[in-house]
Amino acid sequence: MGDPRNVAHDKKVIQEKHHKGEDVAKGAVHAPQPGKKTHLAKKKQAAVAQVSSAVKSAEPAKPEPKPDPTQLEKSLAVLAKLRELEFHSRGNIEKLAELSLTIEDELKQKAFVEPIGALYSAQDAFHSKIVALIAGYEAECERLKPTG
Numbered sequence: 001m002g003d004p005r006n007v008a009h010d011k012k013v014i015q016e017k018h019h020k021g022e023d024v025a026k027g028a029v030h031a032p033q034p035g036k037k038t039h040l041a042k043k044k045q046a047a048v049a050q051v052s053s054a055v056k057s058a059e060p061a062k063p064e065p066k067p068d069p070t071q072l073e074k075s076l077a078v079l080a081k082l083r084e085l086e087f088h089s090r091g092n093i094e095k096l097a098e099l100s101l102t103i104e105d106e107l108k109q110k111a112f113v114e115p116i117g118a119l120y121s122a123q124d125a126f127h128s129k130i131v132a133l134i135a136g137y138e139a140e141c142e143r144l145k146p147t148g
Contacts, residue, residue, distance in 0.1 A: 068144075069146075071144060072141065072144040072146075075137070075140065075141050075144055076141055078137070079134070079137050079138065079141055082130065082133060082134050082137060083134060086127065086131060086134060089123065089126055089130055090127060092123050093120065093124060093127060096116065096119060096120045096123055097120065099116060100113070100116045100117065100120060103116055
């Protein structure tokens with residue numbers, strides 16, 4: 001390996017040339033300026049444009065981009081948590097039904113029958129919505145699974 005001072009000097013010379021624009025890019029009309037793109041000769045620009053458009057038209061239409069395996073893994077984790085919420089929601093509905101019967105029939109506390117009924121209805125609506133969400137999310141997870 002060479003002397004580190006020589007390596008550092010060479011690097012500095014290359015950087016200075018780059019910043020001054022002394023190295024001319026192939027096909028460039030004139031020396032590039034720092035922070036600006038080089039301009040190719042007009043004939044080359046037209047040829048490059050034709051080639052790039054031909055390449056674009058020759059490419060077949062890509063189906064969907066390949067799903068990311070980490071995205072599938074994270075989505076499955078979310079699905080598991082949604083299922084856990086649905087499980088607890090079902091448990092809450094059962095507990096509210098028991099409490100409703102206890103309040104209404106055993107304790108005869110009529111003032112609390114309507115509020116617990118409203119709470120039961122709200123929990124039932126939540127349960128219905130989370131079941132629908134899980135169904136949709138399961139479809140999304142199936143879409144993310146690699147085919148094969």
